Amino acid sequence: MATMKKVVLKNYVKGKPKETDMEVLTTSAIPLKVPEASNEAAMVVKNLYLSCDPYMRLLMTKHDEPPEFSYLSDFVPGEAIRSYGVCKVIDSTYPNFKTGDYVWGITGWEEYSLITNPEIFIKINHPELPLSYYTGILGMAGFTAYLGFHEVASPKKGEYVYVSAAAGAVGQLVGQFAKLMGCYVVGSAGSDEKVEMLKSKFGFDDAFNYKKEANLTLALKRFFPQGIDIYFENVGGEMLDAVLVNMRVRGRIAVCGMISQYNLDNPEPVYNTIVITPKRIRVEGFFVFDHFPSYGTFEEMAVSYIKENKITYVEDIVEGLENAPGALIGLYEGRNVGKQVVVVSRE
Amino acid sequence: MATMKKVVLKNYVKGKPKETDMEVLTTSAIPLKVPEASNEAAMVVKNLYLSCDPYMRLLMTKHDEPPEFSYLSDFVPGEAIRSYGVCKVIDSTYPNFKTGDYVWGITGWEEYSLITNPEIFIKINHPELPLSYYTGILGMAGFTAYLGFHEVASPKKGEYVYVSAAAGAVGQLVGQFAKLMGCYVVGSAGSDEKVEMLKSKFGFDDAFNYKKEANLTLALKRFFPQGIDIYFENVGGEMLDAVLVNMRVRGRIAVCGMISQYNLDNPEPVYNTIVITPKRIRVEGFFVFDHFPSYGTFEEMAVSYIKENKITYVEDIVEGLENAPGALIGLYEGRNVGKQVVVVSRE
Known part of the structure; x- marks a missing residue:
């Protein structure tokens, strides 16, 4: 039994979310074992690292229709926020995972979670790497970058690639994948610091601060006088219009x-x-959820790239559940530099 | 030598085109033989049937950048309008075609044309069918319907298909292809007469007059309570928004x-x-121009369908070059019922 902190949504959000739309509570003591009465296999996990991802804003609004994100439904006011996370198994009646295993999947923003759908979790095969990487380069963000660039955009050597939100969890990897593929790649981001990082750290051929461009259409014409073959879309709206x-x-977009x-x-x-x-x-939308059967192939590829120093990954790490709401809100203000991670516990 | 009528663009068009943006002229006598001085293979054709197609409006405006339509460039004021047409070869130095052959390809809106790029023409293999079909079901419109539906939209049996401009040259065929594939198909058009034709003549499962719907989103929800798997987009704007x-x-769109x-x-x-x-x-854009190598397969399939009465095709036929400008303008007003064809000469 343990008391624990958890981050709950207070109310459905309209417009821009604020830290005060969430609340950090301490629960009464909860059991750290799978309830014996439970018919389905389940597990209790200790949450170590939580992922902050832009799509989470979409779950803060109540939708009339059933959600179209597999595995994901709208958050429920009063209940813990959910996101991808890295967890340690504390107790398990699910045969694939045993106590002590490290896994990643959709968990709660709380210290411990009872997981009743353990089949959507994936075992961490490389705990010798930073475990937080399984919220980013080795988790949903990395797999998203890989799928979107290699499978959806079908790149060819020498093509011209543009990435928006390029210093984020996904964009930084798309740029590096594009360079490994022999493409010419330009990224945009919302600060000069990020723009500098794109060029010096991630090897983008060029980069620009979109906030300093009065006309995005002309900016893109300047960076791509010959036009864009592949746009990796993280942004939408006016940027999509300028890209078109x-x-x-x-x-391909x-x-x-x-x-x-x-x-x-x-x-x-x-x-x-x-x-x-x-x-x-x-123009093609995609979701990692549809592609988990091929995750293993991606994981081994990404692990090799990391170990051979072919790819680098920047994380923006915040310590403690109490700082999780601020970290999530920061995404929508462009405060994060790299993948936004919340550390709940390092072990 | 012969004098002839031709339809020329008077000036580049802004906004809605009018009949008076075009002009029917009579030329001085022109030779009906390929000029002997010509180095490249060429042919002189007699134009029989001309195709009126919506994309032609795009060529009535001057574009600063080179056009993205292969084979097509903006019309030139004072010169003949160009479109797909069915032609009879009068003289030829191009080895693939000889005098008396029937061919289809991009020709001029005039009685006779000197064709300097005969390689983009295709021989008509089934002159036993109405020759005008090679402007429609057996020409660009039919090939477009086939490519867009079968190759781009990748239909599966039982899927829900929506076709806008469904009574037009392309839409009527998409609906019939969808029924042959075992899909559920609904079409929209701009008059009750066309709506009736979709259901009674082309076998659409349902159809509606979009002009009578105050809210297209709700209309589509009524016809597709379970949602749309495939949208064959002929219309854009507000309709695309409602479909999304x-x-x-x-x-797939x-x-x-x-x-x-x-x-x-x-x-x-x-x-x-x-x-x-x-x-x-x-969401995927496509053009027949990219796919001509597979036209032959399509032609044989469509000819079989026609001969077995599996597919029907409605044409809206106008007689005489002098009526061509009105026929073209009629497309943008939704006046045509079925494929809009202009007869220059029946033989």
């Missing part, structure tokens, strides 16, 4: 997310969809 | 064209691109 007019014939739109009651319009036919553009 | 919110997870947008100086906004990621939607 700069796309090359047979270009891998739509990972649209962080600029998540806090808006009314989404920004996109005017340039008319170019999709003459340019024969493919 | 009604798409099912892993839905084959973007054939956006006729509602071609006459607008400022395109209509699309607000709902944000659903592309959670629904994992693929």
Whole structure:
């Protein structure tokens, strides 16, 4: 039995989320064993690292229709926020995981969680690497970058690649994958510090601060005078519009997310969809949830890249559940530099 | 030598095109033989049937950048309009075609044309069928319907298919292909007469007059309570927006064209691109120009369907070059019922 801290959503959010939309509570004592009455296999985990991801804003609003994110449903006011996390198994009646195993999957923003769907968790095969990497480069963010770039965008050597939110958890990897592939890659971010990091740390061929550009269409024309073959979309709205007019014939837009739109009651319009036919553009949304069977292949590839120093990964680490709401809100203000992680406990 | 009529563009068009943007002239006598001085293989053709297609509006505006339509460039004021057409070869120095052959390809809106790029023409293998079919079901429109539906949208039996501009040259075929595939298909059109034709003549499961719907999103929800798997996009703008919110997870939008947008100086906004990621939607533009190597396969399939009465095709036939400008303008007003064809000469 243990008391614990947890982060709950206070109320459904309208517009921009604030730290005060969440609340850190201490629970009464809860058992650290799977209830004996439970018919289904389950496990109790200790949460070590939690992932802050832009899509989480979408779960802070109540939707009338059943959600289209597999495994994910809207948060419930009064209950713990949920996200991907790295966990240590404390007790398990699920045959694939035993006490002491490290796993990652969707868990609660609390010190311990009873997991009733352990089948969506994945065992951590490389605990010799920083465990927090399984919220990022070896977790959803890395797998997202890999799928979106390699499977959805079908890159070819020498193609021109643009990545928005390029200093984030996913963007920094897309840029590095593109360079490993022999592409020309430009990234955008919201501060000069991030722009510098894109060029010096992640090897982007060029980068720019979108906040300093009066006209995104002209900015992209400057960085891509020959046009864009692949756009890795993390932003949406005005940026997507500017990209559309700069796309090359047979270009591909891998739509990972649209962080600029998540806090808006009314989404920004996109005017340039008319170019999709003459340019024969493919715009495709994707989700890692659909692709977990191929995660193992990705994990081994990414682990090799890390061990061979072919890829680097920047994390923005915040200590303690009490700082988790601020870390999550920071994503929407562009405060994070790299993958935003919350440490609940290092062991 | 012969004098002939031709239809020329008078000036580049802003906004909605009018009949008076074109002019029917009679030329001085021109030779009906390939000039002997010509180094490249060429042919002189007699134009029989001309195709009126929505994309032609895009060529009536001067574009600063090189056009992205292969084979097609902006029309030139004072010169003949160009479009797909069915032609009879009068003289040829191109080895693949000889005098008397029937061919189809991009020709001029005039009685006779000197064709300097005969390699983009295709021989008509089934002159026993109505020759006008090679402007429609056996020409670009039919091939477009086939590629967009079968190759781009990747349909599966039992899927829910929506077709806009469904009574047009392409839409009527998409609906019939979808029924042959075992899909549930609903079409929209702009008059009750067309709606009736969709159901009674082309076998659509249901159809509606979009002009009578105050709210397209709700209309689509009524016709597709379970959502749309495939949208064959001919319209754009507000319709695309309404479709996006009604798409099912892993839905596909084959973007054939956006006729509602071609006459607008400022395109209509699309607000709902944000659903592309959670629904994992693929939006893909396509052009027949990229696919001519597989035309032969299509032609044989379509000819079989026609001969076995599995597919029917409705044409809206106008007689005489002098009526061609009105026929083309009629497309943008929704006047045509079925494929709009202009007869220059029946033989």
